[in-house]
Amino acid sequence: MSTQLKSESCQNGSLISIQNVSKTFNPGSVNEVVLFQNFNLDVPKGQFVSVVGSNGSGKTTLLNLLCGSVPADSGAIFIKGQEISALKEFQRARFIGRVFQDPSKGTCPELSILENMALAENKGKPFGLSMGVNRRRTDFYRSQLEMLHLGLEDKINLPVGSLSGGQRQALALLISTMTPIDLLILDEHTAALDPKSSETVMELTDTFIREKQLTAVMVTHNLKFAIRYGNRLLMMHRGECVIDAADEQKASMDTDDLLNKFNEISLEVGN
Amino acid sequence: MDVLLGLLVNILEEGLIYGIMALGVYVTYKILDFPDLSVDGTFPLGACVTAALITIGMNPWIACLCAFAAGAAAGCVTGFLNVKLKISDLLSGILVMTGLYSVNLFITGGKATVQFYNKPTIFSSGLGGILPEPLRPYKVILIALLVAAVGKLLLDLYLRTKSGLLLRSAGDNPQYVVSLGRNPGRMKIIGLAIGNGFTALSGCILSQQAETANIASGTGMVVMALASVIIGTSLFRRVKWIRSTLAVIFGSILYKTCLVAAMQLHLPTNALKLVMAVIFAIALVANNMASGRRKKQNVNPTQI
Numbered sequence A: 001m002s003t004q005l006k007s008e009s010c011q012n013g014s015l016i017s018i019q020n021v022s023k024t025f026n027p028g029s030v031n032e033v034v035l036f037q038n039f040n041l042d043v044p045k046g047q048f049v050s051v052v053g054s055n056g057s058g059k060t061t062l063l064n065l066l067c068g069s070v071p072a073d074s075g076a077i078f079i080k081g082q083e084i085s086a087l088k089e090f091q092r093a094r095f096i097g098r099v100f101q102d103p104s105k106g107t108c109p110e111l112s113i114l115e116n117m118a119l120a121e122n123k124g125k126p127f128g129l130s131m132g133v134n135r136r137r138t139d140f141y142r143s144q145l146e147m148l149h150l151g152l153e154d155k156i157n158l159p160v161g162s163l164s165g166g167q168r169q170a171l172a173l174l175i176s177t178m179t180p181i182d183l184l185i186l187d188e189h190t191a192a193l194d195p196k197s198s199e200t201v202m203e204l205t206d207t208f209i210r211e212k213q214l215t216a217v218m219v220t221h222n223l224k225f226a227i228r229y230g231n232r233l234l235m236m237h238r239g240e241c242v243i244d245a246a247d248e249q250k251a252s253m254d255t256d257d258l259l260n261k262f263n264e265i266s267l268e269v270g271n
Numbered sequence B: 001m002d003v004l005l006g007l008l009v010n011i012l013e014e015g016l017i018y019g020i021m022a023l024g025v026y027v028t029y030k031i032l033d034f035p036d037l038s039v040d041g042t043f044p045l046g047a048c049v050t051a052a053l054i055t056i057g058m059n060p061w062i063a064c065l066c067a068f069a070a071g072a073a074a075g076c077v078t079g080f081l082n083v084k085l086k087i088s089d090l091l092s093g094i095l096v097m098t099g100l101y102s103v104n105l106f107i108t109g110g111k112a113t114v115q116f117y118n119k120p121t122i123f124s125s126g127l128g129g130i131l132p133e134p135l136r137p138y139k140v141i142l143i144a145l146l147v148a149a150v151g152k153l154l155l156d157l158y159l160r161t162k163s164g165l166l167l168r169s170a171g172d173n174p175q176y177v178v179s180l181g182r183n184p185g186r187m188k189i190i191g192l193a194i195g196n197g198f199t200a201l202s203g204c205i206l207s208q209q210a211e212t213a214n215i216a217s218g219t220g221m222v223v224m225a226l227a228s229v230i231i232g233t234s235l236f237r238r239v240k241w242i243r244s245t246l247a248v249i250f251g252s253i254l255y256k257t258c259l260v261a262a263m264q265l266h267l268p269t270n271a272l273k274l275v276m277a278v279i280f281a282i283a284l285v286a287n288n289m290a291s292g293r294r295k296k297q298n299v300n301p302t303q304i
């Protein structure tokens, strides 16, 4: 059983195609939030998209819609040309890897590094009554951990809960890309880390995405990261893309451009 | 001296038999973080199923397996109510516990107790029958120890399989199970099945020792099992060579010791359940105080 979706012929060849998606939270109540209205987005295979935007602009919800953590009200979401609305979150996870802002979400803190990696490697296969950890794979796991340059290869029997946030996040990144996936989703995955480990994890992310040629959508609070990494940049505001720059256009942008746009938006909103 | 020995034998017998239930509740309460009240119903379920099967002449060991299966089925119902029908964990347990009362009566044919004196049990036939004379007085301890040990070892083995690791993740971080492409709800149902299977097995062994199944024997089992689990896991947390599965069996023996000690103060028998609850409350408070102290020493998880 493969973890990746079979490619179906689709009209525009995009890896992700979000078509006319609308999403309103708490409709009809005083807490109603109309977030997306006929939202469209296409991401070609191999693109690394950085997403920025103010708080509440809908970045996390966009990722949640893709991963199936929240259902869309209407519209369609295609991955590799296949409509995925009917798939539950855990079913989509077979071809989508995800790293969360909270470092404790991407691993099981009580299990050891070794056990976490053994589980991750088994993704897409049945989880039956065979031994969880195959000791003969230890060397392979060690070599994977060495790529992180954090010394984790010497701690494989420690419970993940005893690692620091940066170490856990690097491990979560490794784990989410251990089996072949179609799409990597990163939701402010460096936001809870101190500046130094945040740089480390971001460098690793970029290396992984390039080496494994992944398609990735990364939400970040860090404008420098958004400018420096990826080949497409989106700025979201109230459920719409106010900036969408790819390739050369993105390469020519700097943080001032983003800040100016932010200020412009804030003026419009009146604060 | 004889009195003391008698007490000790009694403590070990019951401590080990209830220790089997503690293994099950360890799975639901400690691994899955699920306060499972259906235990009060699955314990007598195991006893009633056993009584019915032994009465019709079934091999007592096979009756043990059937009791386990019946408990596991009841656990699946609790899990189904909670996972699929989104009923809260406590209420799911209460519903199953209440429903099982009628099921148990149905199995016993409407009687509150069923005796099966002089029928072969695991203590009187087979292994229990061939024990050498000097060991006879300890046959209940020995056979209960055998069942508890086999149960513990099988559980240890299971917890190291792929499914077992996934079960541990489901309790610790359900989102991780989702990320692995699996349904954490399903793991919860499996865990509840295992937990209630052990509980029914415990009820089965107790009924074979007494050669009686009692509909009311479930009252207080949740408290007894939780107390054993909490006492065991918190007392032996720092002892490296004692796994949690062994610790909860020790916890059950210790809890039984406390009960016997309390009853030696010549309290009326009717006070038993009250004493059970009080000891559990003390264990809970002590455990909270200990873990409160531990939390303060923890480092900030966002530091590298």
Ligand SMILES: Nc1ncnc2c1ncn2[C@@H]1O[C@H](COP(=O)(O)OP(=O)(O)O)[C@@H](O)[C@H]1O
Binding pocket: A025, A026, A033, A035, A053, A054, A055, A056, A057, A058, A059, A060, A061, A062
């Ligand atoms: N599950 C939810 N229930 C109700 N409102 C929600 C939910 N998730 C998000 N929202 C609302 O949608 C808006 C966008 O949230 P979010 O996507 O988390 O923003 P961002 O990640 O860009 O900061 C916010 O106003 C938030 O209150």
Ligand SMILES: [Mg+2]
Binding pocket: A059, A060, A061
């Ligand atoms: Mg967010």
